[in-house]
Each structure stands twice: as C-alpha cells, then as structure tokens.
Amino acid sequence: MKKVLITYYSKGEVAKVAKRMQTSFEKKKFKVTIKEIKLKEEMEIKKQFKKEKKLELSSMPKSISSYDIIVIGTQIVSFTSVPAVNAYIRSLPKANEKKVILFATGIGLPGKAIKKMSSLLSMNGCKVIGSKVFSSIFEFDERKLKEVDAFIESIQV
Numbered sequence: 001m002k003k004v005l006i007t008y009y010s011k012g013e014v015a016k017v018a019k020r021m022q023t024s025f026e027k028k029k030f031k032v033t034i035k036e037i038k039l040k041e042e043m044e045i046k047k048q049f050k051k052e053k054k055l056e057l058s059s060m061p062k063s064i065s066s067y068d069i070i071v072i073g074t075q076i077v078s079f080t081s082v083p084a085v086n087a088y089i090r091s092l093p094k095a096n097e098k099k100v101i102l103f104a105t106g107i108g109l110p111g112k113a114i115k116k117m118s119s120l121l122s123m124n125g126c127k128v129i130g131s132k133v134f135s136s137i138f139e140f141d142e143r144k145l146k147e148v149d150a151f152i153e154s155i156q157v
Contacts, residue, residue: 002157003066004030008073009037009084013105013140018073020145021103024152033067035060037088048083055087064095069157070126071101072117076133079111089120098124101155102131110135130155 004025008018015036022032039048040056048055064070070092074085081104100121104113110133118128132151136144 001029001031002068004032004069004071005061005064005067006032006034006071006073007037007060007088008034008071009082009088010073010075010105012075013134013136014073014075016140016145017103017105017134017148018071020148021071021073021152024149028152028157030069033061037084039084039087045077045082045084049078052083052086053090055084057084057088057091060088060091064092064098067098069099069101069129071103072121073103073105074113074117076104076106076108076110076113079109079113081113081117085117086120089117089124092121092124092126094125096125098126099129099157100126102128103151104133105140106133106135107137108135129157 008014022034025032038058040058074081114131
C-alpha cells in the first residue's frame with residue numbers, strides 16, 4: 001500500500017482542502033498521515049515574514065523516506081506561501097526524486113506561492129508532480145471541494 005504524508009499550515013480553508021485530499025487518497029487505497037505544520041512559538045503570519053529563516057517547527061515527522069508522496073499546503077498571504085511552510089520545506093532532508101504535491105488556498109491572485117515552494121523543494125531533490133491553487137472569496141463548500149477530488153484524480157501516481 002502506498003503511503004502519503006499530507007502537511008499543511010493554517011486552519012480554515014487549507015485544513016478543509018487537506019482533509020478532503022486525505023479522503024480522496026484513501027478512496028484510492030493510499031495509507032494517509034495528515035499533520036498540521038506548527039511553530040514552536042506561534043506568531044502572527046506578519047511576524048513570521050520577519051523571521052522566516054529562523055522559524056522553528058514543532059512535532060513534524062523527522063523522516064519522509066517511508067512516504068511515497070508528500071503533500072504540502074499553504075494559504076496565500078501577500079502573494080506568497082506562509083513562512084512556516086517555507087521553514088518546513090527547508091527542514092526536509094535531502095530526498096532523491098521524492099514526489100511532492102503542492103496546493104494553496106486564497107481569495108485572490110496566487111502570486112508566487114507555488115513557484116517559491118517548488119524552488120525550495122528542488123534544492124532538496126524533490127520532484128513536484130502536481131500543484132493547484134484553490135481560490136474562492138467564500139467558504140469552501142461541497143461544490144468547491146469537488147475540485148480537490150478532481151485534482152487528486154488527475155495526478156498520475
């Protein structure tokens with residue numbers, strides 16, 4: 001059975017998308033672990049931008065080698081990914097061709113969120129096999145969450 005690790009930072013819509021991805025992968029017979037990215041010292045996102053390279057994470061998996069796919073999710077803030085997510089990506093061990101799926105949620109333009117995360121991952125030897133920005137000015141309802149199912153279905157794994 002293939003294993004997927006879904007990691008995300010945020011509550012709200014990012015968490016909804018992450019949990020829907022979990023369900024979608026489980027329907028495809030994947031074993032899924034889902035973890036919220038947390039900082040040792042929680043702080044507002046604005047403050048995270050000032051300390052991005054010094055942020056410390058708490059309770060994240062030490063190894064990703066046992067997972068076939070890693071999923072990383074963020075909300076979009078100021079047209080980019082949340083600094084805590086970037087810190088998580090930087091903390092990942094070197095991974096030769098580890099398959100990664102990226103997603104982001106936001107209410108407007110995606111900016112460089114996916115591009116920034118992809119660049120950080122490529123420095124770690126990871127291979128992005130899919131990415132998607134889910135945008136809505138409203139709460140994600142069942143209709144919007146069906147986009148998540150279609151996205152997971154579209155990825156060749």
